[in-house]
Amino acid sequence: MASPRVLVLENQGFARSVLVKMLQRLGVHDVVQATDGEHAMVQMHLYGGVDIVLCDLTDRGLDCLEFLRRASQSGMVRAVVLCSELQPELHRALGHMQSLAGLQLLGILRRPIQLRSVHRLLHRYSRARAVPVPNMLRRELPTEEEVRRGLALGEFRAWFQPQVELRTGAAVGVEALARWQHPARGVLLPSEFLAAVLAYDLIDQMFKHLLEQGLSLMGILRRQGVNLTLAFNLHASQLANGELIEHIKRALERHAFKGSTLMFEFAENGLLDSAPGIHENLLRLRLLGCGLSVDDFGVGFSSLKLLCQLPFNQIKLDGRFVQRLDRQRNRAMVTCTQGLAQSLDMRLVIEGVSSPRIREGLLELGCETGQGFHLARPMNGHDLLQWLKTLESAR
Incomplete structure (x- = not known):
């Protein structure tokens, strides 16, 4: 099975590079990077959608839930992984949720993020069960000309x-x-x-x-x-x-x-x-x-x-x-x-x-x-x- 295409949405350059390197070590080389929700939407249009989004629900520089809602409505994302340090009650609540903003919620990565945790959530992702992202999206994007x-x-x-x-x-x-x-x-x-x-x-x-x-x-x-x-x-x-x-x-x-x-x-x-x-x-x-x-x-x-x-x-x-x-x-x-x-x-x-x-x-x-x-x-x-x-x- 081909590795998924992953969008890393993180506005801190160091944290973003760490996640990208972890994914590459796990054999995920189709990685899209974005610093904010607007940038992420542009990137997804250009790439014809992604399989998984990694983002921080508590990042005050991003409105993660609003972005996930828009991404879900666009049909360009299948699943989400949260990379967040959450309060215990929020972690418990999210731990019982199978979806977030209409997307499959694969799980939560605690910081500092461990390579084995990333591997476990990627393994959980089943492309066979997900609704295919139409590659037509890339072709439907108007050309520069x-x-x-x-x-x-x-x-x-x-x-x-x-x-x-x-x-x-x-x-x-x-x-x-x-x-x-x-x-x-x-x-x-x-x-x-x-x-x-x-x-x-x-x-x-x-x-x-x-x-x-x-x-x-x-x-x-x-x-x-x-x-x-x-x-x-x-x-x-x-x-x-x-x-x-x-x-x-x-x-x-x-x-x-x-x-x-x-x-x-x-x-x-x-x-x-x-x-x-x-x-x-x-x-x-x-x-x-x-x-x-x-x-x-x-x-x-x-x-x-x-x-x-x-x-x-x-x-x-x-x-x-x-x-x-x-x-x-x-x-x-x-x-x-x-x-x-x-x-x-x-x-x-x-x-x-x-x-x-x-x-x-x-x-x-x-x-x-x-x-x-x-x-x-x-x-x-x-x-x-x-x-x-x-x-x-x-x-």
């Missing part, structure tokens, strides 16, 4: 999801979301192309296309007397140098907008252990007048000290905390985040407002701004203009 052609022909389009006042329904901003209007496959979501864009290092080029489209639309709205905030998702690594900041500054000047028109959202995990140069470029964005938002707040491992030190002025609470507001822990998460935002003089936006019940529950808790399918779905620029016109007519 295809992505570059799509960018050159303007096939990557900005769609917009409004952010609204929960009480009045008035729009206060829109988030720009990437869509690929593929000539053969129709409108593609980021899950179908973002890994390729990242792998080919074309993420900045795509962003520049979306920024231009977004500012052009804001220009149309300005002539109609409508002023909204335009939000974009960025990864902290995109601020490793100042080139993108200069491009944003020139784009604002070209369209005659103040920096306050733009809001940039960063996933909280991407901010951990970021280089000082990235912190300086975050400051440069704020000095331009642009807003900075911590996206998907609550699902990673934000350092409150870091949150206080960096110049953010908005928190976006992840939508999973509002799906069951009848649960005390979810209500507590909402109210605690409210208190944190108020104490830091930051605006709070609640994601995942997908039903009237959730909206009413958030209003009861004193929340003001939300985003979600119940309030408005993502739409292209033309549909957004019509939606805003209908909204204004109904007021």
